[in-house]
Amino acid sequence: MIFKQNRYSNLINPILYILDLAIVNIIGLLLFSDYQLPKIFFLYISLVWIIISIKNEFYTVYRFTKVTSVLNLLIRQFAFFFLFLYTFIGVYKLYxxxxxxxxxxxxxxxxxxxxxxxxxxxxLMTFRKFLKGSSRSVVVIGKNKKTDQLISVFSDFPEYGYHFTKQYNPKEKNFTLSEVFKFIQTNNINEIYCSVSELKNSELNEIISFADNNIKILKFIPDNKNIFSKKLKFEYYDYIPVLSLRDIPLHNPLNAILKRTFDIVFSIIVILGVLSWLTPILALIIRLESKGPIFFRQLRNGIDNREFYCYKFRSMGLDNGGDKFQTVKNDMRVTRVGKFIRRTSIDELPQFYNVFFGTMSVVGPRPHMLKLSLEYEAIVDKYMLRQFVKPGITGLAQVRGYRGEIEEDSDIINRVKFDIFYVENWSLILDLKITVQTVIKAIVGDEKAI
Incomplete structure (x- = not known):
């Protein structure tokens, strides 16, 4: 079913955000129409609502969040909002x-x-319970009181949207992680729940590595083992404590809409301000040197490992094997104009169309062509963690010097380390910083550009 394949709930929070802001302002306009309120009042209440929402995580409501928790969020939100509302009126002395x-x-x-x-x-609860929409297929590794309680939660609360598929008992003689991994891949399992007390440290590391490399969500049913030494996030499914191994900032809908807004605004500026006049000029120059299309497109791996076409200005002649071989320094396939646009990163500008249409972001891990992705996945542990977010035109690895040809395994290993750091520590400030550093490098030149 299409309901199961698409997580439409990710769109709900951004829409609610806009609706709530509209309510706060429209009701204010209607009720205060007889008063000469300064225009800054409506800007103030909008900013206050946004800041309080972020601080209270007002729109962070998970599928397992209880009614009492939602009520608590509402009470805190309006308590602070009422306080700031009276503060404004007192400061401006609007008696x-x-x-x-x-x-x-x-x-x-x-x-x-x-x-x-x-x-x-x-x-949303009704949608998950009766239409089985936005469901998440899960497996549980472990057989004890806590795991049985968690499975009961999955069964007793269908409105959470979890579809329990199978339980594995590590104490059984025929238990092997390879069998578990095969089942997860074959049945398109979304989330893995592990009882820490029943697994060896080596097995835990193996499960963590598998989850990272196959874009699976991994959570733990805790005990007192050294898994607590990691940065973990506590969540409660009914009364069962569950630990999330990795918290991806861009999985938060508010962060996602903030980044998407930045992407749309920035891409429109580049498309209208630069590509609108640069494309005809480059088209003429490229065609004068070599016949063929102006743009070069190549299949690459994007978010959740989905394939998409990445666009560039063509910098090589035709029949150059661009889909089979990566570009190297002093590559004979690169044309004269191609050398210039590659050195200045102008060849990457058409990717702002990718950004505008949502297959890429301005900042993110650089996407690799399909053949290289398969090679790097075999070389670099946790390589697939990059696929938790959209690929970018530029990224943290690129501004830190890991750009261009991969000459040694250490090049791609270090590049992926920076990519994973970006995925786990995203912020809008970090995006802005990387964007500014990229523009500076494009102006002064980058010796690693090929």
Whole structure:
């Protein structure tokens, strides 16, 4: 079913964000229409709502979040909002606004947002329970009281959207991780739950490596082993504590929409401000030197290992084997104009169309052609962690000097280390910093550009 293949719930939080902001402002315009409120008031309440939402994680509601937790989020959100609302009125000394109208405004928006929040919460639960939408297939490794309780949670709360498929008992003689891994790959399992107490450290490391390299979500049912030494995140499924091994910042819908907004705005600026006039000029120069298309496209691996066409200005002659061999220094296949546009990174500019249409991001791990991805996956442990986010036109590895030809295994190993750091530590500030450093390198030149 298409419901099971697409996680539409990721779109709900950004839409709710916009709706809530609209409610806060529209109700304010209607109720305060008789008062001469400064325009900064509406900017202020919008910024306050956004800041409080981020601080309280107001829109971070998981499929296993309880009603009481949602209610707690709402109470905290509006308590702080009411405090900041009164602060503004006190600072600007808007005494003409009576307490009754302020309380009325507060009650109206809180009632609407409360209802909207619980309606969406209920609809999502119903969607998962009865339509089996946005379901996540899971396996459990371990056989004890805690694992049995977790499996009961999956069965007793179908509204969480977890589809339990199989349980493995590590104490059985015929238990092998290779059999588990084969089942997970064959049945397209999304999440793996492990009982730490029943697995050896070597087995835990093997499971972690498998999950990282196959883009599977891995969670632990905890005990007192040294897995606690890692940076983990506690979650509760009903009353069962579960540990997440890795928290990807861009899996947070608010972070995702923030990054996507940056991508759209930046790509539009480049497309309209640069590509609109540069493309005809380069088209003429490229065609004068060698016949053929202006753009070169190549299949590469993107988010969740999905294939997509990556676009560039053509910098080589035709029939150059560009899909089979990576470019090396002083490559004879590169044309004269190709050398210039590659050295200045101008050849990468058409990828802003990829960014605009959502297959790439401005900043992210650089995508590799399919053949190289298979080779690197065999060489570099946790290589597939890069696929948790969209690939980028530029990335942390590139601005740190790991760009161009892969001459030794250490080159791609170090590049992937920076990519994984980016995936696990993303922030908009980091994106802006990498973007600025990339522009500077493009202007002054990069000796590793080939």
């Amino acid at each position: 003409s606004i009576g307490n009754d109208i302020i309380i009325k405004y507060f009650i109206v928006i809180s009632t609407i947002v409360f209802c909207l929040k619980f309606i969406v919460y209920g609809l």
